[in-house]
Amino acid sequence: MAARRAVSSLLSRCLYASPKTLSPSLLPKERAHGSAAGILQRFSTVAAVEDPIAPSVLVNHTKLLINGQFVDAASGKTFPTLDPRTGEVIAHVAEGDAEDINLAVNAARKAFDEGPWPRMTAYERSRILLRFADLIDKHNDELATLETWDNGKPYEQAAGIEVPMVSRLMRYYAGWTDKIHGLIVPADGPHHVQVLHEPIGVVGQIIPWNFPLLMFAWKVGPALACGNTIVLKSAEQTPLTALYVAKLLHEAGLPDGVLNVVSGFGPTAGAALASHMDVDKIAFTGSTETGKMIQELAARSNLKSVTLELGGKSPFIIMDDANVDHAVELAHFALFFNQGQCCCAGSRTFVHERVYDEFVEKSKARALKRVVGDPFKKGVEQGPQIDGEQFNKILRYIRLGIDSGATLTAGGERAGSKGFYIQPTIFSDVKDDMTIAQDEIFGPVQSILKFKDLNEVIKRANDSRFGLAAGVFTNNLNTANTLMRALRVGTVWINCFDIFDAAIPFGGYKMSGVGREKGIDSLKNYLQVKAVVSPLRNPAWL
């Protein structure tokens, strides 16, 4: 309990991001270093990457998990999963394609149609999920190590925040299992009407690489709580932790076939899952481009229902009453957290003209102090980007930003000479029509834009094809209330950012997606609604 409290306070301290209370472990020790020497010294930490810290964990699970068994791909093929610190191979992983997806869906279908999972009591299902949560806690550090190795995110973030959030989410969903209620609805005539919320069936889930375990929890938690069976395709960049926790889930008592994990690529395994005729639902988190394809495949096959959690270009709006130091810290965190690889990254920083200059200056200083280096090293804030493709894409966007006339205020280059590290980068004087203000970059590139008044910033903030999240920084209640309703986004964080409680629904407006994850709303994604109507003879009341 004490350990848990420490974790939760670490989490809230980090995510509320009040500069005075930020967790020291997630901040640079040399806060005072704003000088060029300090910068050099800091970037020199990247030199440590030349000799990356060896992770203290074994990779035990590299095969597909189908019907409770670890098996090779039917084709026998494997693909390498790489260490983003070096680009070197961590392990070769079985590569699922259409045939393996077929086997996995068959197993899930059988487990749903005939197996014990949807037929046991909700209390029994909750007990299995609770045991799973305890096992995650028990293996917290191993899971975090594996996550950092495969993904490149700071180990302290994985071990102190993300893995504990996975067990927390599992406990949350365990609690819903026996509280899934339909309504008894009033009828216009003499009829008795019950609404049953039934599990939807076999669920396909495709998750991204930026938060491999958390995305696993967001997807698997509600689907299992509702009594469904699952085929999950992990991202090809980060297949390791999904296999590890899936094994723990079986240890906790999950029946065979209820959760199948197929590692593989989108065009093969992902497409096969999205277009499978025996899959009743597909849930996807990833890019908008891929989300469109998934919806299309679902439409062309069996009209399976779809939830999509896609990209964003989320505004972070700093009003003129803001405490600039606090705003700088929060805006910095909103963008740079997780190497900028967050769908809800606050990537358009709108700053009121009265505080703009001070804000840009201080943001620059903060970015220059950001500690980039081996994510296993204590005190490191930013690790490498996930892979070469993302790394090159981000550098391309930085070039586009410079070419379009934005002011490069900080960073702009790769960091070090090995792996996929990029300097914390800030563009100021960014205009709405620049590509860097429109596209999701998914990297450590902050765009700062200037605004004059509230109506203007509402209009500009909403002038995006995305609508995932927004940050609002003001102490003015009326301004906060106006922005809260005017912004067409799924989450508005007021004077905070990236608060991701289990109970808070998350999802997008517009091209940021369809449906909501987490919270009670997430259960709807995984339930069919059945109305049962029968006549009433001589009812005592209607």
Added chain:
Amino acid sequence: MAENGNGSLKQGFKIPEINYTKLFINGEFVDAASGKEFETRDPRTGDVIANIAEADKGDVDLAVKAAREAFDHGPWPRMSGYERGRTLYKFADLIEQHIEELAALDGIDAGKLFEFGKAVDIPGSVRMLRYYASLADKIHGETLKMTGEYQGYTLKEPIGVVGVIIPWNFPSMMFFLKVSPALAAGCTVVVKPAEQTPLSALFYASLAKEAGIPDGALNVVPGFGPTAGAALSSHMDVDNISFTGSGETGRVIMEVAAKSNLKTVSLELGGKSPLIIFDDANLDMAAGLASAAVFFNKGEICVAGSRVYVQEGIYDEFVKKLITVAENWVVGDPFDPKVNMGPQIDKVQFERVLKYIEYGKRDGATLLTGGKPCSGNGYYVEPTIFADVKEDMKIAQDEIFGPVMSLMKFKTIEEAIERANCTKYGLAAGILTNDINTVNRVSRSVRAGTIWVNCYFAFDADAPFGGYKMSGFGRDQGMDAMQKYLQVKSVITPLYNSPWL
């Protein structure tokens, strides 16, 4: 019947050592301020099990003060719902480690079946606690649809200090029926267990402390109704009182709540629940269910199906089967696994049951079976069935709280509904038929808080439970129970330039 009332005591069973006999206030076991004690007895023999510290007004004051302090300044309502839930889960795990001992405590203190306690009462209590542990982070207020340019929302806040007064028939279940949702909501609690059965409640207090429930958040003060119970109900610093017990006491509690600080009240009181058996019912199932509905737990259960209405087409055959089942109902030591029914709780109840049996005979009902005490020591009564009972007889009107069934014949569905509702109570009802139209109609027509169709006693943590009419108000169990322990606060602020309303 005499051979059923074997009454033999299981000498082999080791009675657990009684470790907790003091009041539990602010995280400590303490003597009563007065130094007084009372005896708790084994209903199998009437022997004293232990002397228990006897709380009265002064002790209740101390307990409420501790609960008040824990609520106003302590960590319990200030930690996250998740953390409260985790603490309650730990509490549940600790209880699970002591199932046998706790079932034995309820066995010796309440005369309850030991095997049943191990299989149902204690695991059911654990299950209840886990249900609410996981509800602690699922208490939702709502954002509102205001008529004007306003932003409105509701906060569901813990109500504060909750007083809990529980009966002796299910000492463990009743404890967790009330305490689990109150703690999950973030309230602090003062529990007065029944003077007949203080042992398991004190054990639970010690486990709560071990689980990490902060001092003062849960206090247990054994004592008597007129002293401790009255002090709790009339206390100016108690925000809610939740009571399960008799109708008479319920009235008193509501009255003192009204006279003191208008604290909110919920009452789960007596019943005289009908079990309606239609012509198409399976007779074996019907005989089994009807017997269980009234003889289970010695008839000491508020939802006992004590009025059995049988449709005329099957009446005669049903009665034959029923008598066979009743006569095979084994009365004896509750620690004997073969036994179906132990002794009544105490001398008062024992004599009350026998008195009602006399009323039945006097008023002209036909005694089909039973009607006598069983031989031997202790408070054993034979399973008793009266036929030809009329609604105006005392045995058909009053809650007897013993193994006494009133059997009645009916002709039509309309008649069954009318007679089933002919009671001042409205706690539960059973319906036995496979006719969907009959089920739908009777379910809506009988004015009772729970309807069991082709089953009985199907309690569930998720199924709300409570009474209509003089069976009380408010609901235990399910999400509804949380509402008793929550205040609703509306927060409203003007909106400027909202793009939608």
